[in-house]
Amino acid sequence: MNKTKLLLIISLFISASAFSQLSMERTDEGILLIEGKKKIAFYKKDAIMMNLDKGRNNYFHPVYLPDGTLITEDAPADHIHHRGIFWAWHQVLIDGKLIGDQWELKDFIHDVKSVEFHRVEEGMASLKTIVNWNSPAYENGKKPFVQERVSVYIHEQQKNYRILQFEIELKALVENVALGGSDDVKGYGGFSVRVKLPADVVFSSDDGVLIPHNEAVKAGDYVNVSGSMAQHSQPGGVLIYSANEFETANDWILRSENSMQNAVWPGRQPVALSESEPTVLRYAVVLYSGKVKEKRLLKNLRKLSWN
Template sequence: MNKTRLITAILLFSVSQLSAQISLKKELGGIWITDAGQNIAFYQKEPMSLNATEKRNNFLHPVMLPDGTTVTENIPDDHPHHRGIFWAWHQIFIGDQQVSDGWDLKNFMVDVKSIEFQRTPNGDGLLKTGSFWKSPLYKDGTEAYLEETTTYTFHQKKGNYRLIHFKIRLVPLVEGLKLGGSNDEKGYGGFSARLKLPADVVLKSAEGTIKATNTAVQAGNYVIVSGSMAKNGNGPGGVMLYADPNNPLNSQSWILRDKDSMQNAVFPGRYPIALEKDVPLELNYTIVLFTGKLKERYVLRDIQADDSALTDE
């Protein structure tokens, strides 16, 4: 290789390395996260709604597979309160009074106060959001009853997949705060994903294929939702949902659906748990967005290395 070609190759490599990194761009209502200029997820900062009372924000939608196919849904006809990648609870109590239903967006407001973004030395991106939960039934909505700090780690695409890690930190600002899932045999609540589900969808865990049932199933630390989800519904792909085994009350319970609904890592279940004032509750989850087939062994190794680095801070 002559000197001119060598210099050209070095310059091209440098430009490639510079462009292959996670970035942020502002847009009306929120923020796009990009990888080498390609949209990968949108953070909805400002409240959006179909009516004046059920406003939603503080979630990710759209979220894209590595080929650019949108894999999430927001405001679907069957469950209008579902919203991309989100976490929510039906039962939010202060003492004996239910002040909010964060799942159905009743008496529930999220005031996003801060957004920070930084790029790691290897080109991944950290998005940190600070918000406050409020209700018209508590101090007429003038004061918050809970502070949420969530750190999203957006990883660059690696082969045919991408990892997004979520560290959700909830700090009660009042005495007597309790969180619980749906008050029925399903007990759903917590980290959830409303995905576009194809007719050939397959649900799988480390133990093999899972059959969706009305109530929660024991599926280990992760589930994989796959089928004709890539190439705008014409190619194989999917999403892995991973719940950190070190999460509190880890029951390995999942509410899983094969059509017209969401996938949920159940926490804490039907019966509300008491949260101590000023003591953080931390929950960690990872989603893996992939096209083609997923090599679980390699992906799990990446997830566990990522979890260890991010939860030991």
């Protein structure tokens, strides 16, 4: 092999590696996660242009399918407080007193203290955030009462899908902090995904097709939301996986139009947050264009390592 041909092969290899590398771009509002030239998701650190109040940050939007389709929605007219991929609770209490509604962003402030991006290993990167929770209804908003630490692991695209892993740690900074979902029979709250839903949307899990109800549906450790969701009304979807063992780990609030999809925790009844040991919530979101084999994909998801 001559020297010119060898140099060309090396150059092409380096170019291919650089193109597929996970990286990020900082902007005034947050961090864009990319793989080569492909947009993956945007972390809203400071949602300047649409901050309906001081709390509208600390979520992911836009989020894209592997074919480039923008799949999430932010501040839709039907539920203006919905925001891409987010986690939030209606009942935020101290000493049994409601001090804010994180879900609807009432009397609630996300104070983002740090955002760090790292390449952790070949084929994976992480985005780590530290966010303090404040409320004007508690110490005039000057004293945080919960610290949230989140690690998002971004996996390189595999064939027609990509995995995003979310590990959320919540630790009380003061005594007697508790979180609860909506104070009704639905009890929704926790990790949620607001995606664009086509008319032919289908929900499925281990036992087959799921039918959304007003209250939570028992669906195992994942829900696959699929339909004509990719470009040009081609098949695509979002699979949400819960790697948790708490009581509501298999409870899902599902909606076929004008709403989010929610992995329920803790439900209607508030639970206390510890000052010494963080409460840890673990989820994965699979973004895919085309079709996927659920059983094969779930086998890989259930093998994911967690801190």
